Amino acid sequence: MNLAQLTIPQIQQGLKDKQFSAVELATEAAQFAAAENPKTNAYITLSPDRALATARLVDEKIARGEDAGALAGVPVAVKDVIVTKGVRTTCGSKILANYIPPYDATAVERLEQAGGLVVGKANCDEFAMGSSNENSAFGPVRNPVALDRVPGGSSGGSAAVVAQGTAVVSLGSDTGGSIRQPASFCGVVGVTPTYGRVSRYGLSAYASSLDHIGPFGRTVEDAAALLGVIAGRDEWDSTSAAAPVEDYVAACRQDVRGMKIGLPKEYFAGLAAETGDIIAAAVETLKSLGVEVVDVSLPATDYAVACYYIIATAEASSNLARYDGVRYTHRSDSSRTLAEMYRNSRGEGFGAECKRRIMLGTYVLSHGYYDAYYLKAQKVRALIAQDFARAFEQVDAIVTPVSPFPAWKLGEKVDDPVAMYLSDIYTITCDLAGIPGMSVPCGATPEGLPVGMQILTKHFDESGMFRLAGAFERARA
Amino acid sequence: MASSTIELAAPDVIAKYEVVIGLEVHVQLATNTKIFCSCPTSFGAPPNTNVCPVCLGLPGALPVMNRRAVELGSQAAISLHCNVNPFSRMARKNYFYPDLPKGYQISQFDQPLAEHGFLDITVTPEGEPAYKKRVGITRLHLEDDAGKSLHDGSFKDMDRYTYIDLNRSGTPLAEIVSEPDMRSSDEAVAYLTELKQVMQYINASTCDMEKGHLRADANVSVRLKGAEKLGTRAEVKNLNSFRFLKAAIEFEVARQVAIVEAGGKIHQETRLYDTESGETVGMRSKEQAHDYRYFPEPDLVPVRVSEKWREQLRAELPELPFDRRARFINDYGLREYDAQVLTATRDMSDYYEQAAKASEDPKGTANFVMGDLMGALKGEGKEISESPVPPEHMGELATLIKRGEISGKLAKEIFVKMFAEGTRPSVIMERDGLKQISDTGAIEKIIDEVLAANPKQVEQYKSGKTAVAGFLVGQVMKLSKGQANPGTVNEMLAKKLA
Numbered sequence: 001m002n003l004a005q006l007t008i009p010q011i012q013q014g015l016k017d018k019q020f021s022a023v024e025l026a027t028e029a030a031q032f033a034a035a036e037n038p039k040t041n042a043y044i045t046l047s048p049d050r051a052l053a054t055a056r057l058v059d060e061k062i063a064r065g066e067d068a069g070a071l072a073g074v075p076v077a078v079k080d081v082i083v084t085k086g087v088r089t090t091c092g093s094k095i096l097a098n099y100i101p102p103y104d105a106t107a108v109e110r111l112e113q114a115g116g117l118v119v120g121k122a123n124c125d126e127f128a129m130g131s132s133n134e135n136s137a138f139g140p141v142r143n144p145v146a147l148d149r150v151p152g153g154s155s156g157g158s159a160a161v162v163a164q165g166t167a168v169v170s171l172g173s174d175t176g177g178s179i180r181q182p183a184s185f186c187g188v189v190g191v192t193p194t195y196g197r198v199s200r201y202g203l204s205a206y207a208s209s210l211d212h213i214g215p216f217g218r219t220v221e222d223a224a225a226l227l228g229v230i231a232g233r234d235e236w237d238s239t240s241a242a243a244p245v246e247d248y249v250a251a252c253r254q255d256v257r258g259m260k261i262g263l264p265k266e267y268f269a270g271l272a273a274e275t276g277d278i279i280a281a282a283v284e285t286l287k288s289l290g291v292e293v294v295d296v297s298l299p300a301t302d303y304a305v306a307c308y309y310i311i312a313t314a315e316a317s318s319n320l321a322r323y324d325g326v327r328y329t330h331r332s333d334s335s336r337t338l339a340e341m342y343r344n345s346r347g348e349g350f351g352a353e354c355k356r357r358i359m360l361g362t363y364v365l366s367h368g369y370y371d372a373y374y375l376k377a378q379k380v381r382a383l384i385a386q387d388f389a390r391a392f393e394q395v396d397a398i399v400t401p402v403s404p405f406p407a408w409k410l411g412e413k414v415d416d417p418v419a420m421y422l423s424d425i426y427t428i429t430c431d432l433a434g435i436p437g438m439s440v441p442c443g444a445t446p447e448g449l450p451v452g453m454q455i456l457t458k459h460f461d462e463s464g465m466f467r468l469a470g471a472f473e474r475a476r477a
Numbered sequence: 478m479a480s481s482t483i484e485l486a487a488p489d490v491i492a493k494y495e496v497v498i499g500l501e502v503h504v505q506l507a508t509n510t511k512i513f514c515s516c517p518t519s520f521g522a523p524p525n526t527n528v529c530p531v532c533l534g535l536p537g538a539l540p541v542m543n544r545r546a547v548e549l550g551s552q553a554a555i556s557l558h559c560n561v562n563p564f565s566r567m568a569r570k571n572y573f574y575p576d577l578p579k580g581y582q583i584s585q586f587d588q589p590l591a592e593h594g595f596l597d598i599t600v601t602p603e604g605e606p607a608y609k610k611r612v613g614i615t616r617l618h619l620e621d622d623a624g625k626s627l628h629d630g631s632f633k634d635m636d637r638y639t640y641i642d643l644n645r646s647g648t649p650l651a652e653i654v655s656e657p658d659m660r661s662s663d664e665a666v667a668y669l670t671e672l673k674q675v676m677q678y679i680n681a682s683t684c685d686m687e688k689g690h691l692r693a694d695a696n697v698s699v700r701l702k703g704a705e706k707l708g709t710r711a712e713v714k715n716l717n718s719f720r721f722l723k724a725a726i727e728f729e730v731a732r733q734v735a736i737v738e739a740g741g742k743i744h745q746e747t748r749l750y751d752t753e754s755g756e757t758v759g760m761r762s763k764e765q766a767h768d769y770r771y772f773p774e775p776d777l778v779p780v781r782v783s784e785k786w787r788e789q790l791r792a793e794l795p796e797l798p799f800d801r802r803a804r805f806i807n808d809y810g811l812r813e814y815d816a817q818v819l820t821a822t823r824d825m826s827d828y829y830e831q832a833a834k835a836s837e838d839p840k841g842t843a844n845f846v847m848g849d850l851m852g853a854l855k856g857e858g859k860e861i862s863e864s865p866v867p868p869e870h871m872g873e874l875a876t877l878i879k880r881g882e883i884s885g886k887l888a889k890e891i892f893v894k895m896f897a898e899g900t901r902p903s904v905i906m907e908r909d910g911l912k913q914i915s916d917t918g919a920i921e922k923i924i925d926e927v928l929a930a931n932p933k934q935v936e937q938y939k940s941g942k943t944a945v946a947g948f949l950v951g952q953v954m955k956l957s958k959g960q961a962n963p964g965t966v967n968e969m970l971a972k973k974l975a
Contacts, residue, residue: 083537091536103530105537204536208775238541238778315775318571321580322534326641342573365571365770374772 001025003032003075004165008222011073011168015062022062022073022117026055029075029119033166040142042151042160043120044080047087051075051117058115069115070229076111077167079158080121081128082213083202084108087118091204092126092136092154095323095330095349105202106237107171107213107230114229119167122157126351127320128173128206130154131181131420132413135353140410145187145450149407152182155216159186162216169226170216175207176308177402177427179214180439184402184452187441189223189469190216194460195434196241198227199234205319207312208239210431220440220469224248227462243460251463252470257290259468262395266301267426272405278443278451279401285442285475286399286468296395298387301429303380305421308428310364310377316354317361323349356417385433392458397468399455400426402439406449426454436462440469442476483756486734494699494737496730497707498665499657502672503650504682505622505690506549512621512649513540513583520688524627524642532647534578539776542567546619546649547590548790551782553651553681554591554617555791557672561591561782567619567774572767576624576641584652585618586771590780592616596655596675597799598667599817607813612668613656619780622648651681657696657707662726666719669693674798678823692717697729699737708733709743713757715750725750729757801826809839818847824862836872838879845871849892865899866892874902882906883913884963914961917969920953923961924970927952938974946970 001020014020020028030048037043061068083089083101090096104112112118125135133141133156141156143149144164151160155172159182162170172179174192183190191214198213205211213230217223228249233242263283268276287293325331325345332344350358364373391398403423413420430437436459439452453472457464511518514531530538551561568586594614601607624643632640653672659665673691676682684691693716698708713729716722728750733743747766748757796804798820805816805826820826829846833839850871854864874892877883883891883906894905906912914920927949928935937945946967953966 083535089536096536099536101530101535101537103535103538200537201539202537205776236541237539239539239776314772318569318581318770318772321571321573322536322578324573324575324580326575327533327578328535338575362770365772367768367770370770370772 001028003028003168006168007219008071008074008168008225015068015073022055022058022068022115023052025073025075026051026117026119029117029166033119033161036164036166039147040144040151040160040164041139042123042141042144042157042164042166043077044090044092044123044136044138044157045088046120047084047118050084050087051119054112054115054117061115069113070225071111072115074116074169075119075167076116076226077120077122077158077161077170078108078118079124079155079170079172081124081173081204081206082108082171083204084118084121087121089121089204090138091128092124092138093323093349093351093354094137095346096328097137097330099328103202105213106199106234108202110230111171111226116229120161122155122161122170122172124157125154125178126354127204127316128154128175128178128211129316129353129357131177131423132408133157133182134410134414135351137351142410143186143407145448146407149409149449150185152185152403152407154178154182155190156182158216159183159188159190162186162188162218168218169222171213171226171230172216173203173206174212174214174431175210175312176431177424179212179216180402180427180437180452180454181424183216183439184441185407185450187444187450188216188218189220189438189440190214190452191223191227191438191462191465192430192436193227193231193462194241194436195431196239197243197436197460197462198230199237199240201234201236205315207315208319209315210308210312212431220466220473221249221252223438224252224466224470241460246463248462248466251466254467254470256286256468256471258292259397259464260292260294260395261286261397261399261468262294262296262391264296264298264301264391264398264400266298267400270404271401274445275401275403275405275451278445279399279453282442282453282472283399285472289471289475291468294395296391296398298384298391298429300380300383300387304384304429304432305425307377307380307384308424308432309360309421310373311381311432313357313361314365314374315361317358317365320350320354320358325349353417381432384429388429388433388435388456388458396464397455397457399453402426402452402454406445406451430454430456435459436465438465438469440472442472483732484735484739485728485731486738490738491731491734493702494730494734495702495704496660496726497657497698497700497710498659498661498726499696500655500659500665500668501694501696502653502655502669503692504553504653504676504684506546506553506649506651507680507682508543508545508549508649510543511647512543512546512619513647516647518648522644524640524644527644528646532578533643534580540583540774542777542780543649547780547782549649549681550590550617550619550651551787551790552679552794553653553676554594555787556675556679556681556794556797557594557596557614557617557653559591559594559614559617561787562588563782563784564588565590565618565780567777567780568771569774570769570771572769574623575639576626576643576646578624578643578646582620582623583774583777584620589616589618590782591618596668596671598664598671599813600664600667602661602663610664610667612658612664615654615656617651617653620650620652622646622650657698662723662730665695665726666723669719669722671799674821678798679794686717689717693722695722695726695729697726697733698743699730699733708737709745711743711745711757712747713750714747714760715752721750721752724755725757728755732757795823798826805829809833809843811840811843815843815847819843822861824860828861828864828868831868832871834872835869836875838875841875841878842872845875845888845892849889850896853892853896865897866895867899870895870901877902877906881913881962883911884959886959887911887913910958910960912960914957917965920957920961920965920969923953923956924966924973927956928973935974946974
């Protein structure tokens with residue numbers, strides 16, 4: 001077995017043909033991850049015992065002739081902002097360095113019920129705040145494709161483990177592009193489902209109205225299979241949707257002839273030339289499959305980054321208040337008063353980017369500033385959603401680059417947060433509008449750095465997205 | 478009272494001022510489970526046992542609205558004549574406190590569950606006539622309660638540590654905000670009394686004040702009588718009994734008047750009522766006030782109460798105490814005070830209503846319920862709901878007197894047996910031969926016997942000492958074992974001796 005190249009259908013076939021057992025998969029994954037992880041630092045915590053326990057159940061089911069689930073025996077990594085019962089969950093932060101949750105996130109519960117093996121917790125930017133995975137208290141992740149480069153962020157670890165092959169698929173989270181951008185940088189598939197499609201229960205909140213859990217895979221179908229398992233209404237998350245979950249794997253195999261896609265002109269300005277060329281070639285491929293291409297406009301795009309950094313930081317300032325040194329978090333031992341305990345514990349526990357966003361968010365929600373910032377940002381958010389709604393009256397999907405440029409070198413942008421924020425420019429609108437989006441590998445720069453194509457569809461039309469992505473992947477295979 | 482440096486105005490000076498009071502009352506809603514999770518709301522469990530990831534505010538946990546909390550909140554609002562908004566929203570109120578595990582309270586801000594209501598109250602100031610008044614209700618909104626910080630010394634190291642119990646965290650509350658319509662501590666007490674009654678009647682809350690199910694904050698200001706402009710207010714927190722509410726307002730009024738009289742300015746601030754000293758103590762000024770940074774709670778969908786749901790909830794509501802009192806006065810001829818006593822709780826008024834309906838003398842029934850029954854229950858430390866006497870029996874007892882079958886004195890004797898045995902009064906009357914004798918033949922026979930046995934007293938009577946008649950009546954009653962109708966005895970004896 002070559003774990004780094006296995007796909008879900010191959011694992012299913014292999015289990016069926018008794019080429020290997022789930023326990024063997026779990027053991028191999030644990031050894032491989034332990035051996036490979038020092039190269040990339042993509043895992044914060046490995047959970048071989050947990051993977052093995054699930055693997056035994058899978059093997060027992062197979063032995064009894066039962067259906068062992070859509071993810072039977074599949075090694076899955078889980079971003080460390082998603083809680084796992086009994087397995088340390090740090091959120092990439094010193095403040096939760098020793099936190100062991102007493103419960104499982106819904107998505108984790110569902111993927112294990114489907115036979116998935118949780119092999120470890122993937123590194124990420126602290127509380128999912130970042131675009132390079134350099135904001136982790138557990139050290140940066142290196143891009144497996146080019147080890148001197150960032151894997152993207154904030155789900156850098158989740159993208160890297162799949163690219164590296166230490167997991168077959170993984171869960172990430174996306175608030176402003178944190179799944180699609182690292183997927184693009186690492187050359188894997190990353191999916192941000194519709195807001196409400198996947199339960200957020202157990203996802204430690206960064207910006208609740210923007211947070212999504214979504215899958216990574218080496219193939220479009222693998223990502224689709226994982227999404228199919230974790231999607232659907234969850235009574236523990238009031239914002240999860242009851243919309244029926246379609247067969248996304250089947251959608252990947254559908255023909256795309258006659259589909260109509262739009263290219264928003266606002267997403268092709270300020271693009272690195274080589275990225276632009278690669279996207280243009282990808283669009284040509286889609287055309288060759290019988291897809292009609294038209295120009296569309298999303299005029300509110302210019303305001304998206306500002307809008308995002310107001311709403312996201314406002315919510316973050318509140319969501320991160322619970323990490324206060326009182327209960328399960330790091331507590332400073334050098335405090336004499338309650339106020340000092342708060343200040344010191346949070347001061348010591350949070351990294352610079354978290355503090356920056358907490359301060360920004362606190363400011364925009366302050367008395368006298370709420371209307372000028374938060375309320376106005378909500379109005380802009382509505383305009384961005386309207387832009388998309390109008391465009392989707394015309395087209396089935398929108399195709400754009402994921403990032404203006406490919407993976408940059410480690411350390412290159414750490415001192416310029418605004419430049420880092422601006423790198424999210426093409427991914428942020430999807431989160432603000434709540435629509436689904438994905439990154440599909442579509443080529444590489446002359447240096448060999450992967451470039452991803454972003455496909456966006458209307459609310460709850462993940463199937464349309466997978467249809468285009470699946471056809472594209474086959475055409476390029 | 479501890480010695481204090483706070484200057485207080487004298488009553489004659491206070492009398493020049495008008496007091497303006499608004500109350501913010503927190504009512505714990507009587508749900509079985511917490512507002513955003515399924516942990517029980519039961520009181521008295523060991524610390525930190527009625528908890529889960531949601532009410533502990535663990536990373537990743539999300540709130541889910543308890544439908545029953547919305548129902549009870551809506552019913553409370555309807556009972557206070559509020560408009561229940563078809564669309565309202567939860568909002569986060571952000572502040573740090575050790576017993577607030579999420580770092581924010583989930584409350585409602587600019588879109589509350591209900592608004593624009595009123596509560597009619599009856600004010601009974603000591604030594605003055607009672608009067609009625611309407612107090613405006615600004616809004617009612619839902620929120621979750623925080624946990625409790627314990628400093629009570631129950632652990633050895635409490636001098637160095639604060640202990641936190643999060644059992645209460647996530648308990649559903651309705652906050653009911655009044656208009657600044659009250660003008661005295663008596664009105665504030667009457668308002669809180671009526672509010673408590675209404676909440677209990679509709680089973681929205683047990684309003685158990687000892688368990689903190691009903692807590693009030695008072696906004697108090699003063700202005701010279703006749704002045705238009707409202708004075709600067711101080712908010713007094715931590716008023717968890719009627720006594721403290723009254724005392725705190727009165728203290729606060731005297732404090733504020735003294736400051737104004739001395740040419741000073743009242744500062745807008747939050748003050749805490751110290752139950753030990755009976756004083757209000759400054760907690761934080763307006764400048765130090767929290768900026769709660771309210772914003773819509775993104776983890777919860779808006780609260781929608783459809784017209785159909787609202788009307789269904791309205792239809793489930795019982796008659797409210799204010800209406801029931803008016804009806805008791807009207808239908809049963811009760812006095813205002815009696816009507817108040819008999820509607821003090823829903824159980825009491827339901828009991829009386831059943832008794833009155835089974836009675837030919839509702840007013841007499843009221844007297845027996847308020848007098849003999851409540852006395853006996855109190856003696857045994859029982860509630861009306863635990864009464865061994867069914868209401869129909871109380872009605873029957875009054876009926877028997879009204880029909881002349883028993884005297885008031887016999888009734889009291891019968892009641893003692895009713896209370897002890899739970900037996901019908903008519904059954905006890907027959908069984909124990911306690912029926913009143915109104916049969917003139919039988920009474921005449923006894924009178925003749927008494928007269929024959931007491932020739933000396935008869936002689937005295939006839940010589941003009943008519944006071945001796947009382948003795949003779951007593952003898953007749955004694956011989957009849959108290960069963961002779963005293964009226965008939967008096968009448969017949971007078972005739973015989975004439």
